[in-house]
Amino acid sequence: MPLLDGLNEKLLNFTMDVxxxxxxxxxxxxxxxxxRWLERRGVALSLTRDALNAMLAAGDDPAVAILFATDxxxxxYLHGLFLYCDAVTGAMVRFATGISRGEVxxxxxxxxxxxxxxxxxxxxxxxxxxxxxxAGVPTSALDTxxxxxxxxxxxxxxxxxxxx
Numbered sequence: 001m002p003l004l005d006g007l008n009e010k011l012l013n014f015t016m017d018v019x020x021x022x023x024x025x026x027x028x029x030x031x032x033x034x035x036r037w038l039e040r041r042g043v044a045l046s047l048t049r050d051a052l053n054a055m056l057a058a059g060d061d062p063a064v065a066i067l068f069a070t071d072x073x074x075x076x077y078l079h080g081l082f083l084y085c086d087a088v089t090g091a092m093v094r095f096a097t098g099i100s101r102g103e104v105x106x107x108x109x110x111x112x113x114x115x116x117x118x119x120x121x122x123x124x125x126x127x128x129x130x131x132x133x134x135a136g137v138p139t140s141a142l143d144t145x146x147x148x149x150x151x152x153x154x155x156x157x158x159x160x161x162x163x164x
Contacts, residue, residue, distance in 0.1 A: 003068050003075065004059050010082045011052055017089040018042075018049050024096035034104050037161065038096055044155040045092070048085060051151035052078070054144050064141045073127040080121040081152055087116035088159070113159045120156055125149040 025042050028035050055078075058064045067074045091112035098105045129149075132142055 004056060004065070007056055007059075007068075007078055007082075010079075011049070011056055014049055014052070014082060014085055014089070017086065017093075018045055021045065021089050021093050021096065024093045024100070028096040028099035030099060032099070032104075034095075034099055038092065038099065040161070041088075041092060041155075041158055044151070044158050045085065045089060048081075048148075048151040048155045051144075051148040052081070055148045058141045058144045061138070061141065063135075064137050066135050067128070067132055067137060067141075072131055073124050074131070077121050077124040077128055080119045080124075083119035084116050084152075084156075087119065088113055088155070091116070110159075117156070120152070122153065122156065 021042055025035075025038055028038060059068050066072075069075070091109050094112075095105065095109045125145075129142070129145060132145055
């Protein structure tokens with residue numbers, strides 16, 4: 001399925017970005033409140049990556065593949081989530097690089113994350129889940145969807161958290 005191939009390519013790029021972020025976080029490991037905050041956000045990104053991976057793997061099942069139709073709600077949700085993750089990962093790498101140089105720049109990070117929220121369609125999970133239930137996808141795929149929605153929400157809401 002060409003759509004799944006394209007999404008898997010996005011996942012591969014995102015995975016590489018997360019590896020770069022993990023390296024930047026390790027370089028910024030100063031023990032400061034900002035570095036600890038960054039580590040927690042890195043974990044949230046990794047959880048989101050893992051949930052995306054599980055969802056795309058579930059798409060190999062013909063009973064689940066129907067959700068990846070171009071006219072369904074899952075496709076724009078995933079595309080938006082990938083764009084969001086790409087933007088916040090880049091912002092976090094820049095923030096980590098600043099921390100390792102002793103420059104803590106919250107304002108640019110918050111601005112980039114705020115801009116990235118335009119891509120994260122947090123209103124779509126209910127529609128995606130409804131389509132999945134109507135299509136009769138297996139319960140395990142519904143659980144995988146719920147894990148993805150939770151991970152994405154956990155990631156997005158964590159940017160409101162203050163460093164401590």
